[in-house]
Amino acid sequence: MNAAKTMSGAMEGGGAYNRHAGLQAAGGTLALDALRLAAESVVLEMADQPIVIAEYGVSQGRNSQLPMRMAITALRARVGPDRPGFVYHEDLPVNDFGSLFEVLESAPDRYARDDPHVYPCAIGRSFYESVLPPAYVHLRWSAYAAMWLSSVPIPVADHIYVPCMKGASSAAFREQGKEDWQKFLSLRATELRPGGRLVVVLPGADDDGLTGFEPLMNDANDVLTQMADEGAITADERAHMVLASFGRPLRELLTAFEIDGRFCGLSVEHHERLPVPDAVWDAFLHDGGGARLVSRYAAFYRSTFMPSWFLALAQPNDAQRKDKLSDRFEHLLKVRLYARMEPLRSQVQMLVFARDGQLPRDRA
Known part of the structure; x- marks a missing residue:
């Protein structure tokens, strides 16, 4: 298996991510004011042309409705109700687009419900490629997507999560993260x-690179080791199970702008790091129910991260085995979570970039 070519997988299908991505929704909500201000600041020339919004990493669409509605409302206040607009939703070709289309068609809060001049579209392509034509998009949004790397740079056996890795392994992933972010x-x-304008929401990290997910990732790492000991997964599969995803400190995200405050025609208009509210823990404190707490944490973890590990399986398309492994992993993770009972202390990082009036030039 060539680990360097292994990309991250899509989120768990069947609408599972829509049901269990509350933490990501909470983090995205903290950036809504930044998105609104970006929509109010976008230059809108040529009144006879459609307004174009693009989202990178839509997954199954549940968490996209509120941000897109806010952006459209802010733009409508500027251009009126009749100017047409396109909203392009991008994700990997293996994404569960069926669940996305169901949300766009029938969700009560779908952003296009009361706006006949807004046209949702979907694109199955990696955002590490060109997705739309040059100089085409007015406003872009990406939440909890650009944390995923384009590939796994090296096979890693010591830990699944970059902030918990040691030495050369951590350095290789961070270098890959730098290259991917700039691309x-x-x-x-x-x-x-x-x-x-481009608005990006990412898991936050402090100056030491810690994200708050480390205890949960340690539990998951131990579960995978137990599953290998049980024979549920092979030693080779276990050795290649790694998350090509991690939060990065602000200084790493802004490295490309150090020379003159610009990178490829972009400048940083705003950046902020905030703690993400943990509604699951708050509900537990209010009414108890430890079993419900750990079930919701485990379901979040399963729907978000497990599909990436399946790329390491000897037969990654064996749906029956993947379901069995997911169930076993979720059960073992809940056992560990119940033993320590503590909240997820995560952070969110939001950045707003403005595009200047010149076409971007390549940088060496």
Whole structure:
């Protein structure tokens, strides 16, 4: 198996991510004011042209409805009710687009429900490639997606999670993260219109690179080791199970802007790191129910991260085995979570980038 070519997988299908991504929704909600201000600041020339919004990493669409509605409302206040608008939702080709289309068609709070001049679209492609034409998009949104790397740089056996890795392993992943982040920014800069805005929401990390997910990731790492000891997964599969995803400190995200405050025609308009409220823990404190608490944490973890590990399986398309492994993992994780009973102390990092009036030029 060539680990360097292994990409992250899509979220768990069948609408599971929609049902269990409350933490990501809470983090995205903290960036809504930044998105509204970005929509109010976007340059809107040529009144006869449609307004274009693009989202990178839509997954199954549940968490996209509120941000897209807010952006459309802010833009409508500027251009009136009749100017057409396109909303492009991007994700990997293996994404559960069926659940996305169901939300866009029938969810009570779908953003296009009362706006006949807004046209949702979907694109199955990696955002580490060109997704839309140059100078085409007015406003872009990406929440909890650009944390995923394009590939796993090296096979790692000591831990599944970058902040818990040691030495050369951690350095290799962080270098990959730097390259991918700059590629993501350069591609988005090319697709933005002059005066456009890009709003990115990511898991936050402190200056030491710690995200708050470390205890949960340690539990998950131990569960995978137990499953290997049980024979549920092979030693080779276990050795290749790693998350190509982690939060990065602000200084790492802003490295590309150190020379003159710009990168590929983008400048940083706003950045902020905030703690993410943990509604699951708050509910537990209010009415008890430890079993419900650990079930919700485990379901969040399963729906978000387990599909990436399945890429390490000898037969990654064996649906029956994946279901069995997911159930076993979720059970063992709940046992560990019940033993320590503590909240998820995560953070969110939001960044707003403005596109200048010149086409971006390549940087060496």
